[in-house]
Amino acid sequence: MWQAAVMGVASGALAGIGALWWERRQTAEQRRAAWESAVTSGPAGQSVLDEAAAADSVLAALNPDREVVPFSPLRGADAAAAVQWCDGAGDLRVWRIAGEAGNGKTRLLLEVQHRVEDRGWRCGWVRRGRATDAVTAAALQKEPVLLLVDDADALPDHQDLAAMLTAVARTEGDARLRVVLAARDFGGWWGQLREGLDPAVDARLRPPGRTRLTAWGTTTTDQHQLFEAALRHYARHFDLAPPAITLTGITVATPVAELHAAAASAVHHGLTGSVPISTALQRLFTTEENWWQTNASHWDIPYPLPVLQAAITAATLIGADDRAQFSRRLHCLPGLTTAPARSRDDLALWVHQLYAQRGGEWLDPHLPARLTERYAVACATSQPALPAALAAAALTA
Numbered sequence: 001m002w003q004a005a006v007m008g009v010a011s012g013a014l015a016g017i018g019a020l021w022w023e024r025r026q027t028a029e030q031r032r033a034a035w036e037s038a039v040t041s042g043p044a045g046q047s048v049l050d051e052a053a054a055a056d057s058v059l060a061a062l063n064p065d066r067e068v069v070p071f072s073p074l075r076g077a078d079a080a081a082a083v084q085w086c087d088g089a090g091d092l093r094v095w096r097i098a099g100e101a102g103n104g105k106t107r108l109l110l111e112v113q114h115r116v117e118d119r120g121w122r123c124g125w126v127r128r129g130r131a132t133d134a135v136t137a138a139a140l141q142k143e144p145v146l147l148l149v150d151d152a153d154a155l156p157d158h159q160d161l162a163a164m165l166t167a168v169a170r171t172e173g174d175a176r177l178r179v180v181l182a183a184r185d186f187g188g189w190w191g192q193l194r195e196g197l198d199p200a201v202d203a204r205l206r207p208p209g210r211t212r213l214t215a216w217g218t219t220t221t222d223q224h225q226l227f228e229a230a231l232r233h234y235a236r237h238f239d240l241a242p243p244a245i246t247l248t249g250i251t252v253a254t255p256v257a258e259l260h261a262a263a264a265s266a267v268h269h270g271l272t273g274s275v276p277i278s279t280a281l282q283r284l285f286t287t288e289e290n291w292w293q294t295n296a297s298h299w300d301i302p303y304p305l306p307v308l309q310a311a312i313t314a315a316t317l318i319g320a321d322d323r324a325q326f327s328r329r330l331h332c333l334p335g336l337t338t339a340p341a342r343s344r345d346d347l348a349l350w351v352h353q354l355y356a357q358r359g360g361e362w363l364d365p366h367l368p369a370r371l372t373e374r375y376a377v378a379c380a381t382s383q384p385a386l387p388a389a390l391a392a393a394a395l396t397a
Helices: 002-039 075-085 105-118 131-139 158-169 188-195 199-205 220-238 258-268 276-300 305-317 323-330 341-354 370-382 387-392
Strands: 095-098 124-128 146-150 177-183 211-213 245-248 271-275
Touching: 002 124, 075 105, 075 177, 075 211, 075 370, 095 105, 095 146, 105 124, 105 146, 105 177, 105 211, 124 131, 131 146, 131 158, 158 188, 158 370, 177 199, 177 323, 211 305, 220 245, 220 323, 245 258, 258 276, 258 370, 271 276, 271 387, 276 305, 276 341, 276 370, 305 323, 305 341, 305 370, 323 341, 323 387, 370 387
Parallel strands: 095 177, 095 211, 124 146, 146 177, 245 271
Antiparallel strands: none
């Protein structure tokens, strides 16, 4: 009799333990799902880019999260200041990082992410249109949370960002929730965003911490040293010997992204002697175009280089929410206005698959903005009809 009683108690206890385990598993799954739907683990949706994703792309090797060139001590104080702010117990919840394209904002965000994750923080790169959801997901996490918003000034919907900041400001006490916003500037758009906030919310957000990034070198000698250091790192990356090159045409205002691109190009092409930076960059873009043509031929994409140039320029400047939308936008571009819909659909998918995408977007190629913008200007110069076509494509839903 007593054996049956013991078995009954044990069975009931095991059932209770099983139910508790299942409940905790479900709760953990809900936390994970909420987090992954609102944020990504890196700029391209993953902490480390798949090396095979764009193995033939020199341009993709320049993405900050490839970390070919180690984080520079010249930015060490900036990273330390942001980490110290995270670790602090104050009520300052928002930090701003401002700087022109190519001066290292994303690389600084990555370094801050690495350092605070080593301290037990959970970091997430906020998906476009999911800023408010990111705060909700952060509240479900057990660890302190740092939310990173890159290119905040380029977000199509600042209302979502405003709602996010409102939710952060209204979080009571030291919630161990911090937000870093990176943008080229915090001018008119930032003032308009704050103007629409509740005064009490705006008061709690003011003044946010701030880092202002300028060109790394203060002299041309500094710039040459940065280039030579990058040359050595890209030589190791490509498993080639560093070429004997002197880069010309650089100034103290040359962005580090262009110095790194020139170094990668010099190594990849074996450039030697005295080489203008414009030549090194042009060689890089030409190599990328050759890869596009080879890749497009492999996938039976029948269009010539000018059409591929226009399509990829549209992808980097405009993007799209899905394949159908980008196909409609392609219809506005030179060489595609009379193309069959199916052919445009194939081209849209090819562009989508060419590079990793930023922030979980369907089409927002994860490439260095400074370089893609420079390339877009060159394409617009060589194709006079392209600027108007891009404007029309941007207005196509």
